[in-house]
Amino acid sequence: MRGYTVFCKFMTISAVVYLQGAELIDDPKGAGQAALPMLVNLFDTNVQITCSRQKDQVDDDIVWYYGDRNYISFGTRVINNNYLVNKNGYGELVLIIKQISMGILGKYSCVNNKTKRKIKTVELKIIEKPSIVNHSNTTLMITEGSSVELWCEVESVIEYKIDWFLHNDRLDLPVGINGSRLTIVNITRHCSAIYRCFVTNAKGNNSVDFDVTVIHKPMVKIEVNTTTHDNVSTKKTTLECIINAEPRTNYIEWSVGEKRIGSWNKSLGFPETYKAFETRYMLTKDEPTFSSEHEVLKLQILKPSKDDVGTFKCSATNIVDSQTAEVEIV
Incomplete structure (x- = not known):
């Protein structure tokens, strides 16, 4: 999931190469020598x-x-x-x-x-602007807790430098040239982002972007919303199961005690309230939007009664793992 607050540990492994002039001399052994670069426009x-x-x-x-x-x-x-x-x-x-x-x-x-x-x-x-001649994969899916290394290999006949960017903000890191590498250590879900290797020399610049997605199990929480209509005796209670997962969930389920109320299945595509609870509860699902990347499976209590007292649980599953949250209704 994309975010703008990033808590990541970075380090760089950099090799610095400077192109320096040297006086060519006669080869006393007659074997020839490597050509010295001469820079022109x-x-x-x-x-x-x-x-x-x-x-x-x-x-x-x-x-x-x-x-x-x-x-x-x-x-x-x-x-x-x-x-x-x-x-x-x-x-x-x-x-x-x-x-x-x-x-x-x-x-x-x-x-x-x-x-x-x-x-x-x-x-x-x-003399030209630098070229990025090789680099790591530009799209990466990394499991949370592991490390990832981003790198770009540069060619330039004059001295150049590399800066690394995150969300268009330059990272305050030591940098070098000719194959600098950015390593993200013990990566967390907060590190999902677009990273950029930005190369400059006196003639111009070049760059390559890396789209890093951190795969993690669902984070699940439950919020209880109760509204009262004009008739103060009429209340509406909705339990919202709010889920943040990467990749998206493929199964979400509501239960009370040991009884399964209903579920949403990715293959089915819509929430289903099990027949025994159709008159008591209704399930609806909110999909992620541009402003909110959470999935929400809502459980509305249609006719609140003493039978609705108990521990309500919401379980969410993706390809990484499952996670459950619960709330006590009294």
Whole structure:
């Protein structure tokens, strides 16, 4: 059942990853190295990648590649109009990408063509808002008393953070990035809610919602309502069996002492007063509404008499368990 007062114990398990720059250096073993991410925006112009100067370097021995096989240049001579290659003041060969577009994203390498050794490898990546690439199930039904773990895995080329929300209110929790997990410990029926993993970086945000429903046995209480009509000698007594259950009940029964008065059965769909009590009692059922999520099975005493003294019981059953409440009529 949904509610707005939540008494839940939370904890987070967070892994924090920071994307940091590093200077790429020549690979002395000639085995190559992982590409360093280089962050760019679409339509950036004159993006530069510098190839480290080699000892006894001959410019024409330095080759720039796009991917593994596509030649861009030999020395300062380019064979693709999207690029320029210039020599800087340190004698290093600088690849200049005239304008960033989706078609030229990817890996760029400068290679010593004599030794076939990669000197530098850079991968151009677009700076975008974070993506949620994986997450736990978005609809969960959890038994009361157990624990549940919610998580979302994020991809972003720049630093980002995760916030967790409950009913659109941010939870005051420690947070991290790259797969933060929210664990609800010893979950209670009050923890049924919509939870949100909300991810932000400098480019925007993304989110995923988790609908958590806590399954629990019925909570049952009885209220006695007595009304008096204009004729003060005429009274109307109604016993209301008020039930909160998740999932909904499939059976509710009224009894007095050891005698069964009547019941409501989900498969039947309407309340039934047993024949021996049809003239004394009437059963009606109120279904849950938007403003009230309780089920109510009412027992109206049609003609109050001394025979109605005793212990009245209401029992409600769902797939989890049964629960009974009682009231003494004197």
